[in-house]
Amino acid sequence: MRPLVAIGGTETTTTTTTTTTTTTTTTPTCSSTNTSPTVTGFNFGSEANGTVGTPGEPVATNVPVTATVTFTDADAESHTGDWNWNDPLQPSTIADSFTVAAGDPPTVTSTHTYATPGVYTVTAKVADACGTTAANRLLAVYDPTAGFVTGGGWIVSPAGASPAMPNLTGRANFGFVSKYLKGATTPIGQTEFQFQAGDLNFHSESYDWLVVASARAQFKGSGTINGVGGYKFLLTAVDGQLLEPAKKEDRFRIKIWHPDASSGQEVVDYDNDASAAGTSDDGTALGGGSIVIHK
Numbered sequence: 001m002r003p004l005v006a007i008g009g010t011e012t013t014t015t016t017t018t019t020t021t022t023t024t025t026t027t028p029t030c031s032s033t034n035t036s037p038t039v040t041g042f043n044f045g046s047e048a049n050g051t052v053g054t055p056g057e058p059v060a061t062n063v064p065v066t067a068t069v070t071f072t073d074a075d076a077e078s079h080t081g082d083w084n085w086n087d088p089l090q091p092s093t094i095a096d097s098f099t100v101a102a103g104d105p106p107t108v109t110s111t112h113t114y115a116t117p118g119v120y121t122v123t124a125k126v127a128d129a130c131g132t133t134a135a136n137r138l139l140a141v142y143d144p145t146a147g148f149v150t151g152g153g154w155i156v157s158p159a160g161a162s163p164a165m166p167n168l169t170g171r172a173n174f175g176f177v178s179k180y181l182k183g184a185t186t187p188i189g190q191t192e193f194q195f196q197a198g199d200l201n202f203h204s205e206s207y208d209w210l211v212v213a214s215a216r217a218q219f220k221g222s223g224t225i226n227g228v229g230g231y232k233f234l235l236t237a238v239d240g241q242l243l244e245p246a247k248k249e250d251r252f253r254i255k256i257w258h259p260d261a262s263s264g265q266e267v268v269d270y271d272n273d274a275s276a277a278g279t280s281d282d283g284t285a286l287g288g289g290s291i292v293i294h295k
Helices: 091-095
Strands: 022-026 038-044 065-072 079-084 096-100 107-112 118-127 131-142 148-157 170-179 188-195 200-213 216-225 228-238 251-259 266-271 288-294
Touching (some): 038 131, 065 118, 065 131, 079 107, 107 118, 118 200, 170 200, 170 228, 188 216, 188 251, 200 228
Antiparallel strands (some): 065 107, 148 170, 200 216, 216 228
């Protein structure tokens, strides 16, 4: 199974969830009066105000998607750079390079078509004579015909899953279904997660996208905790019966978060596998129940 590419990061892809903006590296021999370029916009498709480090709107497989980056630089000079769509089926997209001559509009575009579903990190690098700035955005690519996922059971919630009570452990129950109706671009379903020891009762309200790839399914949406709205969630489910060459146990992970009212930064409310690496070992093995990916 090809692991899903995860959210955020700088030039090194790691598995975290929607953080990070840009990173700048400067050549030691560069004059201190020459500044590196700054990425000011990163849009997918018809977006007008896409933000670096945030996920774009999901797109379907085999449908071209165009990314546009704008940048600024106080110095009047030429710029070079490249796009990386992180598509393992098309390695050539790792070096989709460009050049912007001095005086030309500081905007670059690239178009790519994904053939397989997944969660990809799209990276644009812009460089001048003194440094390189890299900007990332997450893009979920779905296949409405790839199947759907259901699950129900329980896990032992590990220590550290609830940041407000890091030593808390105990049984947590879950149930979910996520699927695309024919012709739909947004999945439907319902997700329930109850961690009684932590006084946490999560209920989904809507889904954003669903990606099914081999034995692993992942979907994102919004919901409530104890009846209060404003929360986001990302659920990862592994159907161990579909793993090759050897079957393993089913695994479950859910991350729930909300934006901080003052800073807008992500505040994690629950995550039973914060170190998830985008593989079939993500999440916690079920204590009971099952997860089924329906093909």
